[in-house]
Amino acid sequence: EDKVVQSPLSLVVHEGDTVTLNCSYEVTNFRSLLWYKQEKKAPTFLFMLTSSGIEKKSGRLSSILDKKELFSILNITATQTGDSAIYLCAGGGSNYKLTFGKGTLLTVNP
Amino acid sequence: GAGVSQSPRYKVTKRGQDVALRCDPISGHVSLYWYRQALGQGPEFLTYFNYEAQQDKSGLPNDRFSAERPEGSISTLTIQRTEQRDSAMYRCASSATGQLNTEAFFGQGTRLTVV
Numbered sequence: 001e002d003k004v005v006q007s008p009l010s011l012v013v014h015e016g017d018t019v020t021l022n023c024s025y026e027v028t029n030f031r032s033l034l035w036y037k038q039e040k041k042a043p044t045f046l047f048m049l050t051s052s053g054i055e056k057k058s059g060r061l062s063s064i065l066d067k068k069e070l071f072s073i074l075n076i077t078a079t080q081t082g083d084s085a086i087y088l089c090a091g092g093g094s095n096y097k098l099t100f101g102k103g104t105l106l107t108v109n110p
Numbered sequence: 111g112a113g114v115s116q117s118p119r120y121k122v123t124k125r126g127q128d129v130a131l132r133c134d135p136i137s138g139h140v141s142l143y144w145y146r147q148a149l150g151q152g153p154e155f156l157t158y159f160n161y162e163a164q165q166d167k168s169g170l171p172n173d174r175f176s177a178e179r180p181e182g183s184i185s186t187l188t189i190q191r192t193e194q195r196d197s198a199m200y201r202c203a204s205s206a207t208g209q210l211n212t213e214a215f216f217g218q219g220t221r222l223t224v225v
Contacts, residue, residue: 004152034213042114042201042216043153088152096141096166098214100152 002027006101021104023089024071033072036088079108114217122223131187131220135204143203192224
């Protein structure tokens with residue numbers, strides 16, 4: 001059975017801090033690793049990673065995949081209160097199914 | 111439409127009743143997914159459609175759950191004889207192509223409460 005584990009489950013930081021969120025996966029016929037940000041509404045897409053070692057960057061957020069060690073990290077630099085959310089990681093295999101982790105609840109205090 | 115639309119947003123039903131949850135994907139999107147999300151958990155896969163064909167229903171918990179997408183656009187997830195353990199957020203997502211793991215866009219979900 002496919003499995004995605006995220007850590008930590010929750011994290012509280014101060015504005016300006018840098019955070020690293022972790023995601024390890026065991027997905028049959030792995031194809032891609034996706035990160036989503038979930039606030040009160042629907043999860044919104046952040047990154048899709050398919051190749052090892054290539055960093056994807058969007059503003060203060062960046063992510064990288066290690067297919068040998070089966071993990072990914074999501075970095076957020078200079079955090080802001082608006083970054084407070086649940087960050088979801090999902091692994092996708094050849095059967096179209098995305099297997100999600102439980103998420104990391106990030107709280108950024110002013 | 112501009113985004114994935116789900117209705118109703120909230121549904122309270124009595125145990126034993128049937129419910130039908132609707133998903134209207136982004137126009138032209140080929141793939142449609144149903145997920146269930148319990149409080150404090152990530153979304154759990156239920157089923158997947160490619161056009162009107164249900165490609166994978168391995169995540170449906172039991173035979174009280176069914177889904178259809180008869181014309182390859184709007185989908186309905188039906189839960190028969192609801193039980194309290196069915197209470198959760200039900201989310202629909204769609205993606206543009208039939209390519210594996212193309213970015214999926216989520217709807218705001220239907221919060222189902224079975225009392």
